[in-house]
Amino acid sequence: MSEQPTPRQLRPRTPDEELLEAPLEVATDPMRIRRMRRELEMGFAALADVDDGVAVFGSARTPDDDPQYRLAVETGRQLGQAGYSVITGGGGGIMAAANRGAQEAGALSIGLAIELPFEEATNPYLDLPLHFHYFFTRKVMFVRYASGFVVFPGGFGTLDELFEALTLIQTRKIRSFPLVLVGSAFWTPLLDWLRDSLLAGGKISPGDLDLIAVVDDAESAVAAVAAATAPQRRASTETTPPSSVADQPARPDRSRTRSA
Known part of the structure; x- marks a missing residue:
């Protein structure tokens, strides 16, 4: 083939x-x-046509014998089994793992790759690979077509995507957007700093930290996404059969979760 x-x-x-x-x-x-x-x-x-996408982020440097890699495969698989498409940055490590799990579940596996000077190749588990020159155009696609973010341990790029989503939620550019961090041992020091420095210093509001869920297994990650996206998914299926072409229902309104 x-x-x-x-x-x-x-x-x-x-x-x-x-x-x-x-x-x-x-x-x-x-x-x-x-x-x-x-x-x-x-x-x-x-x-x-991607209505039920979930973006999975994490380090491209995670080797395939790492427990986090295996957990990302299982998370991608369970997201796929739950009816979600899986969207990643298209690279290796955690991204490849999540795409691999999605393919194993028969779900649509999407990779939004970025052109970099060192030209990292896309992973081999993509049904739909897209290539971007600009980071910001790529970010638009993540937020526009993902109904939630699942974030594994990673570096600057992972943190950038996490805080981009947090900022959009905090400023109400997007709503009803589950943000799930996988790996409490990795993320707890960051959350402690956010609480002890930003919250204690009045830089963020008390409810801002409630925007984040922290889990340690695939089942909990998928459950957190499913619980937050259930109303939207129900609304997209509760349509009245049209009586004429003029009465055709519009595509499900993404304004609840997407940026304007």
Whole structure:
């Protein structure tokens, strides 16, 4: 079976894209704007039918003999069995593990890869690989098409994605968005710092820490996601059969969980 071509392979590179990889002084702001628009359009078109996605984040450096890797495989598998698509950053480590579990469950396995100078390859467990040049366009896809985040131990990138989601929830740009941290031993020192420094210093509100759930097993992670997304999933199935084309129901409203 031949390898599925990625969107990047489906068309020749445009002159703008080639110039954007040249020295910075060669690219112009209008060229960058056109590329940003193309990336957003590509992501929206490719993911338009993803209604029950869950994003799984974690370190790309986690080896496949690590207990966290095996836990991420099981989490991806149980999310898939519960009817969710699994969305990751498309790389190795925890991302590969979650995508692997999703594929084993027969669920849609999505990878939103980012172009980096060291060009990390996408993992082999992707049904739908998408490639992005800009981090921010990629983040839009995570928030737009995921109904929750499950976050394993990771580095700067994982923390960036975690705090991006926390900020969007805190500022009410998104709502009803479960944030599940897997691995209490890893995350407790961070939560202690948030409580002892930010909360005690009046930098965040008392209820802000309630936005985060901490679990240590796949069953609890999936249960936390399912409990938070159950009302939305019920609403998407409770539709009245249309009497005419004009009465066709719109796609389920994602405004409860997505950014504007």
